[in-house]
Amino acid sequence: MTAYLAQRLLLTIPTFIGITLIAFLVMRLAPGDPAELRAAGGLGAAAGAGISVEKRGAVDEAMAQWRSQYGLDQPLHVQYGVWLKNLATLSFGESFKDNQPVWNKIAERLPVTLTLNVWSIIVVYLVAIPLGIYSATHPNTFGDRVTTLAAFVLFAVPLVWAATMALVFLCGGDFYYLFPPGGLESLDFSNHWPLWKKIKDHAWHLFLPVVLLSYDGFAGLSRYMRSSMLEVLGQDYVQVARAKGLQEKTVILKHVLRNSLIPQVTILASILPGLIGGSIIIETIFSIPGLGQLGYESVLARDYPTVLALLTVTAVLTLIGILISDVLLSIVDPRIAFGRRLQ
């Protein structure tokens, strides 16, 4: 067991280095100079319209100064080393866009994205687990087929389409005004409101984004639950439980469900990257000030430190998630540490 854990932890190190290296190289090797972009942003169309030689010189000088300020004139491996050292202390440098410390920007928006994703994970599990239980206890019946097909069809609905349709038909516009077209709270939101009103307002704003983020998770999890439960149902101890005269309900809920739920909890980590991708789309469409929107805006603005920090933070969080779920699984199911080769 200890050997397995040690091996597992050691193997995380190269993965971590790989993640940071990929994120770093992608950002630095891509064409497009942030200094150039910054200069163009500052000088506007003047640069394109052809400015005089002296002015051009001044721009170049400013750009060189700015490059050295952010260490962009150093060789790549030095830049990587510096960045990695800063990473250890969670200092991701300052945003190119507004000179705010990147970590502050992330910390400011993290709760929003976390709220959104935690709610949608809850919704996914609340819908998919019962669906999976139903399918597994009624295998190959009409109901099983219909729920599987429905979850499957939902899985094929493109998120961008669902979100746009919701925006067009449900959020004002020419049709229904059931939900707000964006934001997290109403314009007249005030802290003096009674608590229930605040909660209602937040729920009203969160409803659509959460539903949109969760619907495509139903198919995967419910099928996974179905197959894992069917596997448990086929085991001898279930037959023993039935043979000793337990009610079917007790067998399912007490004996089968517990064992088939374990793997479901651990696939949480693998859902995470998908949710982050979804957050980018949903937060952009519904103008929700979370990490996804920050990521999209930073990408468009070529705000290297922010994008790099976001890529790394989300990847490392997922890596930790995978690690924890592997370790949890090996604690719950000792066979894994004993026999299985490492993937």
Add this chain to the structure above:
Amino acid sequence: MTSNPTEAASFKTIDAGTLSASAGLSGGLWSDVWKRFQRNPIALAGFYVVCFLVFIALFADFIANDKPYYLEYRGKTYFPILRSYIVDVDLGRWPAELLNVDFKKLQGAKAVFPPIPYRGTGINLLEPLEPPSIRHWFGTDKLGRDVMAGMVHGSRISLSIGFVAVGIAVIIGVILGAIAGYFGSWADLVISRLFEIMLSIPTFFLLITVAALLPPSIFLTMAIIGMTSWVGIARFTRNEFLRIRNQDYVTSAIALGVTDRNVMFRHILPNALAPVIVSVVLGIAGAILVESSLSFLGIGVPAQLVTWGSILREASSTTFAWWLAVFPGFAIFITVLAYYLVGEGLREVLDPRLRGLR
């Protein structure tokens, strides 16, 4: 011992011989697969939808075009659509009287137009944001471009994105998966770290980062999608190789001195192909979804290009124009669903573990 050329050659002939013999006896694996695939009506429907889309994409110019099929003008007959192909490959030119003309406004001409007499990119500022009508079945966008024509031509992008991106993903995934599964030990350890890296990095975010940093180009976008979506295929291939590698026929092939490369790609791969094909079909659907999200966000796809995602993008800013949201989104949905259904149908037919379960 290195492989002996004559030995390898004789092995090859035996191999080919047994293959053709078994094909003659049972009608071959693939005709068997096709037979059983046909028994699943839902999967078959998906397959026909895909065929329909391929047809639309191939003949987009003949379905939606502002040039007529057939034109009688000043006593001469022309076939302007066919002619435009000739001009495109530089084998001919437009006759002077037809150069840069609007075919719909030719005086005294007799012309037969395609069912959708517009080009996907044909801007008409006099008819912006028209709701669906007899003239424009699916309405027009902000620049007066016919949405239906845009969708017909956009199908080419959706289709080719699936094939190009997944083609790249297959090459990377199969090679890495094969190496990891065949050699095991160190190679497996290293390549599995790569899998873990790709699974941890939020792929979509990495994708928009790279796509936004590079100049907008549809082919670059396809390539990037391919390069970030090989993990599923690679893991499938690895697991299959791991399973097959220990079978007796592989051991005997190695004992005969067949080179590693030949064992991997000539002897193991054909037997590992079935499950991999399922992940490939599902991967095509995934790539189409990703591309539509990218063009929706306006990243990676040139601004003047009309794709299903780019029409949707407009709908999110002009929310009263419901036709911009409904039709292209439905097209993406149907396409993705069709590929999923085909993939699932294939899985049921190909996956030996599922055989006999139903």
